[in-house]
Amino acid sequence: MALLQVERIGGLAGFGGVGAHVRSLGRLETDTLSPEEQRAVEDLFKSKGKAKASQIRDGFRYRISRTSSGRTETVEAPEGAVPKSLAQCVKDELV
Numbered sequence: 001m002a003l004l005q006v007e008r009i010g011g012l013a014g015f016g017g018v019g020a021h022v023r024s025l026g027r028l029e030t031d032t033l034s035p036e037e038q039r040a041v042e043d044l045f046k047s048k049g050k051a052k053a054s055q056i057r058d059g060f061r062y063r064i065s066r067t068s069s070g071r072t073e074t075v076e077a078p079e080g081a082v083p084k085s086l087a088q089c090v091k092d093e094l095v
Contacts (some may be wrong), residue, residue: 024091024092024093
């Protein structure tokens with residue numbers, strides 16, 4: 001079991017960038033994901049975020065960090081490569 005922290009970045013409004021006024025974050029445990037989603041997350045980390053998904057101009061990217069056994073790994077992936085549950089856990093907040 002690992003804790004995932006998910007951050008949506010980019011897009012037309014530049015979420016998560018320097019000077020951005022909106023931050024989009026979410027957290028969830030890997031054991032709450034379906035087996036298919038767990039496999040997709042594992043594949044993202046194995047590929048170091050080099051997912052085969054088309055880049056969309058001004059599209060969102062997701063920065064996903066997982067913490068397990070005191071070790072944290074982080075990858076970035078295009079929106080199309082991120083399992084739906086991860087994308088849906090993200091909530092916007094004003095900063």
